[in-house]
Amino acid sequence: MSAIFDGYQPRPATYDEMFQAQEQVRGAYAGVQRQVQGLTLADLSARAEYLSHTYLDQGVTFDLGGEERPFPIDIVPRLIDNQSWQAVETGVAQRVAALEAFLSDIYGEGQVFNDRVIPRRVVTSSPHFLRVAKGVEPPGKVRVHVAGIDLIRDSDGTFRVLEDNVRIPSGVSYVMTNRRAMSAALPEAFAHHRIRPVSQYPGKLLAALRACAPSGVTDPTVVVLTPGAYNAAYFEHALLARLMGVRLVEGRDLLAQGGRVMVRTTHGLFPVHVIYRRVDDDFLDPVAFRRDSVLGVPGLLNAARSGNVTIANAVGNGVADDKLVYTYVPDLIRYYLGQEPILPNVDTWRMEDPEHRAQVLDRLDELVLKPVDGAGGKGIVIGPRATKAELADLRARLLADPRGWIAQPVVQLSTVPTLVGDRLAPRHVDLRPFAINDGEKVWVLPGGLTRVALPEGELIVNSSQGGGSKDTWVLAAEPTDTQIQVQSAAEGAVLHPGLRAGRMGQAQTPTGMVQSMGGMTQVLGTPFGSEH
Amino acid sequence: MLSRIAEALFWIGRYVERADALARLLDVYLQLLVEDPVIDREATCRSIFAAMGAQHDGVNDPDAVLRVLLWDSTSPSSIAFALETARENARRSREVVSTELWEGLNTTYYMVSNCQLSGPRPADGFRLVRERANLITALADQTQSHDDGWQFIVLGRSIERIDMTSRMIQMTTYATAPSASWLLTLRACGGAHAFTRTYRAIESPRAAAEFLLQDRLFPRSIAYSLGQAAACLEVLDPRQRRVGFGGDAARIIGRARARMDYLSLTELLSDLAGEMSALQSMCGEATEAVAHRYFEGAVAPEWLGGPL
Structure with a gap:
C-alpha cells in the first residue's frame, strides 16, 4: 500500500467530498480510496499520462488559442451517492420545468408580470429577450430541449445552483468520453462500483428531438448545426451527430426556401425538420439578427415561425440564463409548479435594487461580482483577490450599469482529490448535469461534467480558463435510500392562476396534474403538459 | 451525402494515395542516388521535382528533395502536407468517417508532426508513410459502408x-x-x-x-x-x-x-x-x-x- 493520500489536507471551511477530516474517508469513497492507494505513484502517473495520450489520438480535444489540446481529465473520479443524486436529479428537472413554463409565459401572454412575480422590465431589459420570438409556438411546446444547470456544493455539502444554461450548453460529449477513458485507465475501481451508465444520452437526445418535430411529420429528419471545425466545441458537435447517426451541417449546407429548410446533398435538396443547433441566436439567421453572420441560414427563423422546422433549443432562451432573472427562479418555481425549490440558489444581491446596491458597495472587497450575461467565467471579479484600483474601477462600472451586475458571497466550492504534479491535492469542483426535455418528461443524465479548477485555491472552473475535468460516477440506488419529498410552496407564495384554485385539493395546473397528499405534492406525468 | 462531406472524402482518398505513391517513388530514387556511382545527382533530383510538378528554386540535391517532397509540411508537394490535409479533411467530416479511420489519420498526423519523417534515415520515414497510408486505406475499405x-x-x-x-x-x-x-x-x-x-x-x-x-x-x-x-x-x-x-x-x-x-x-x-x-x-x-x-x-x- 502506497502513501498516495498521506499529507492530504482538506482546505479549511470547505467541503471535501472524499475526506471528512484528515485521513477520515467518507463512506462512498472508501472503494476508490482503497483502489487508488493500491497503486504506486508512478503507476498512477502512467495512467494519467495514458488518459491525455488517448485523448490526443482520438481527437478528444478543445481549441485553445488556435491550438488543439487534449481535454484534461483527472485520474481520480468524483463520486455522487444515489441519495445526493436524487436531490440533484429532481431539483434539476424541477428547475428546467419552471424555466420552460417561464419562457412560454413571457413569450406568450406574460401572466407572470401581471402577478408581479418578476418585474416586466427585468425581462424586457435583458439583451437576450428577443421580440422576434414572441408569439412563436414551438412544436411540442418545448423551448428547452437540452439544459445544463451548473451546481456547486457549499461548505455544508449542499448542492446549490450557480447558473442556468438553457441556450446551447456544452460539455456532454466529455461526460461520455471521460467514462470510456476511465474504464480503461482505472478498471479495478470500476469493477468495484455500481456506476450508472451515461452512454444512453445520444439516444435520449435523438428521441426528444424527434418527439418535438413539427406536427404532421412522421419520420422527421434531424440535423446538428455547427459553426464549423474551428469552433471550440466542434468535437462535441461531431460526436453527437455521429452517435445519433444524423448529419452534421454548417449554415451553408442548409437552404431556407418558402418557409421550409432543406439540406444540400450530392443528390439534391432534402427537407430538414429538426435542427439541433449549436450556433448562437445572434448568428443563426442574418435576416433576423446579425447581418454579417456567415454561420447561419437566411430565412431560418421564418421557417420556424411557419411551424415547418423545430429549432432546438428555441430562439430567445437566453433570457432565462440571465443572472438577474436567476435571482427570481426560486419564486418562479413556486409560481409555476406550486413547489418549494429543491436546489437553493447561491445568495445573490441584485445591483439594480437600491437597497441591495447600498449593501454591496460597502463590501465590494468581500464579494464576487458577476456580469449578468457573462458565460464561462468571463468578467467575474472576486473581491478578496482584487486590487484597490480594480475595485475602484469595478465600482464605477457597477454604478454606470447596475442592471448588468449581481453580487454573491464568495462560496468555497467543494473539493475532490486531484493529481497535481506528483501528489494528490484538494481542488475545487463544480458539476454540470444535463437535462433533456421531450415535452413529456424532463430526463436528467445520471452523471454530468465535473470541472476542476487546477490552480490551488482557484474558484473559477472553466476549460477556457485552465480547468480540468473528472469522470463523475453516480452510484446505483441502495436499499437504504429514502425517496426525496417535494414540499409544496410555502403559504403566501404567489401562484399561477391555474394553481390557485387547486391549492386545497386537486387541480388542473398550467404545468400538469398536481396531487396534494398531506402537504406534499407530487407532479404526476407531465410537468408542463400538452393538454393545456 | 452532403456536398461538403463528399468533397472532404474525395480529398482524403487523393491525399492518402499521394503520400503512399510519393513515399515509394522517393524511396526508390534516393536509394538509386546512394547506389549508383556514376549517376548525375543534380539531374536526377531535378527530374524528380519536374515530374512531381514541385516548385523549387534552390540547389537540386537529395536534402532539398527530402525537404520539399517529404517532411516540410509547409510545402504543398510534400508527404507531410498531404497527410496533414487528409487529416484536416477527416476532421471536417468526422461524423461520417468511421472512428477507426479517423484515429488512423489522426495518429498518423501526430507521428508526422512529431518530426518522425525528418529523422536521420529517410528509409524509416518512407516505410512509416507506406505502412500508415495502407493502414488508412484498409480501414477506409473495411470499416466504412x-x-x-x-x-x-x-x-x-x-x-x-x-x-x-x-x-x-x-x-x-x-x-x-x-x-x-x-x-x-x-x-x-x-x-x-x-x-x-x-x-x-x-x-x-x-x-x-x-x-x-x-x-x-x-x-x-x-x-x-x-x-x-x-x-x-x-x-x-x-x-x-x-x-x-x-x-x-x-x-x-x-x-x-x-x-x-x-x-x-x-x-x-x-x-x-x-x-x-x-x-x-x-x-x-x-x-x-x-x-x-x-x-x-x-x-x-x-x-x-x-x-x-
Whole structure:
C-alpha cells in the first residue's frame, strides 16, 4: 500500500467530498480510496499520462488559442451517492420545468408580470429577450430541449445552483468520453462500483428531438448545426451527430426556401425538420439578427415561425440564463409548479435594487461580482483577490450599469482529490448535469461534467480558463435510500392562476396534474403538459 | 451525402494515395542516388521535382528533395502536407468517417508532426508513410459502408493513382538509360514483383510500359485505375439511360479510358511524354468536373420522363 493520500489536507471551511477530516474517508469513497492507494505513484502517473495520450489520438480535444489540446481529465473520479443524486436529479428537472413554463409565459401572454412575480422590465431589459420570438409556438411546446444547470456544493455539502444554461450548453460529449477513458485507465475501481451508465444520452437526445418535430411529420429528419471545425466545441458537435447517426451541417449546407429548410446533398435538396443547433441566436439567421453572420441560414427563423422546422433549443432562451432573472427562479418555481425549490440558489444581491446596491458597495472587497450575461467565467471579479484600483474601477462600472451586475458571497466550492504534479491535492469542483426535455418528461443524465479548477485555491472552473475535468460516477440506488419529498410552496407564495384554485385539493395546473397528499405534492406525468 | 462531406472524402482518398505513391517513388530514387556511382545527382533530383510538378528554386540535391517532397509540411508537394490535409479533411467530416479511420489519420498526423519523417534515415520515414497510408486505406475499405461516401474516397484514390503513375512513367522519358529506368518505375509503382510474375525477368522497356499502362489486372496500372474511377462515377450517378453518360467527369474519364484501351502500345509509346502529361491534365479536368457536379451543391438537370 502506497502513501498516495498521506499529507492530504482538506482546505479549511470547505467541503471535501472524499475526506471528512484528515485521513477520515467518507463512506462512498472508501472503494476508490482503497483502489487508488493500491497503486504506486508512478503507476498512477502512467495512467494519467495514458488518459491525455488517448485523448490526443482520438481527437478528444478543445481549441485553445488556435491550438488543439487534449481535454484534461483527472485520474481520480468524483463520486455522487444515489441519495445526493436524487436531490440533484429532481431539483434539476424541477428547475428546467419552471424555466420552460417561464419562457412560454413571457413569450406568450406574460401572466407572470401581471402577478408581479418578476418585474416586466427585468425581462424586457435583458439583451437576450428577443421580440422576434414572441408569439412563436414551438412544436411540442418545448423551448428547452437540452439544459445544463451548473451546481456547486457549499461548505455544508449542499448542492446549490450557480447558473442556468438553457441556450446551447456544452460539455456532454466529455461526460461520455471521460467514462470510456476511465474504464480503461482505472478498471479495478470500476469493477468495484455500481456506476450508472451515461452512454444512453445520444439516444435520449435523438428521441426528444424527434418527439418535438413539427406536427404532421412522421419520420422527421434531424440535423446538428455547427459553426464549423474551428469552433471550440466542434468535437462535441461531431460526436453527437455521429452517435445519433444524423448529419452534421454548417449554415451553408442548409437552404431556407418558402418557409421550409432543406439540406444540400450530392443528390439534391432534402427537407430538414429538426435542427439541433449549436450556433448562437445572434448568428443563426442574418435576416433576423446579425447581418454579417456567415454561420447561419437566411430565412431560418421564418421557417420556424411557419411551424415547418423545430429549432432546438428555441430562439430567445437566453433570457432565462440571465443572472438577474436567476435571482427570481426560486419564486418562479413556486409560481409555476406550486413547489418549494429543491436546489437553493447561491445568495445573490441584485445591483439594480437600491437597497441591495447600498449593501454591496460597502463590501465590494468581500464579494464576487458577476456580469449578468457573462458565460464561462468571463468578467467575474472576486473581491478578496482584487486590487484597490480594480475595485475602484469595478465600482464605477457597477454604478454606470447596475442592471448588468449581481453580487454573491464568495462560496468555497467543494473539493475532490486531484493529481497535481506528483501528489494528490484538494481542488475545487463544480458539476454540470444535463437535462433533456421531450415535452413529456424532463430526463436528467445520471452523471454530468465535473470541472476542476487546477490552480490551488482557484474558484473559477472553466476549460477556457485552465480547468480540468473528472469522470463523475453516480452510484446505483441502495436499499437504504429514502425517496426525496417535494414540499409544496410555502403559504403566501404567489401562484399561477391555474394553481390557485387547486391549492386545497386537486387541480388542473398550467404545468400538469398536481396531487396534494398531506402537504406534499407530487407532479404526476407531465410537468408542463400538452393538454393545456 | 452532403456536398461538403463528399468533397472532404474525395480529398482524403487523393491525399492518402499521394503520400503512399510519393513515399515509394522517393524511396526508390534516393536509394538509386546512394547506389549508383556514376549517376548525375543534380539531374536526377531535378527530374524528380519536374515530374512531381514541385516548385523549387534552390540547389537540386537529395536534402532539398527530402525537404520539399517529404517532411516540410509547409510545402504543398510534400508527404507531410498531404497527410496533414487528409487529416484536416477527416476532421471536417468526422461524423461520417468511421472512428477507426479517423484515429488512423489522426495518429498518423501526430507521428508526422512529431518530426518522425525528418529523422536521420529517410528509409524509416518512407516505410512509416507506406505502412500508415495502407493502414488508412484498409480501414477506409473495411470499416466504412461501401456507400456513396466510400465511392468518393475510392474515386479520389483512383484519380490520384492515375496521376501519380503517369508521373512516374514520365520519369522514364527523362532518363538516359530507359531500360534501367523502367525497372525503377516498376518498383516505384510497387509492381516489380507482379511484373516479374507476369513477364518473367525480361528487361524489356516495352513490356514494362505495357504492364504499367494497359494491364487490366494490376491495380496501379493506368488502365485499371481508369476503370475503377469510371465504376465509381457510375455508382454515384446510377440513372438509367439509353444515351451517353452522366456528367462531364464520366465523359472525361471514359475518353481517357478508351484511349488507353484501344490505342496500340506502339502508338502510345511514340509520344509517351505527351500522353502522360495529357493524362495529368485529364485528372485535373475530371476533378474539376466532379467538384462542379457534386461539391458545389449544383444539381444536374434531370429529364423527368412520362406524359406531360
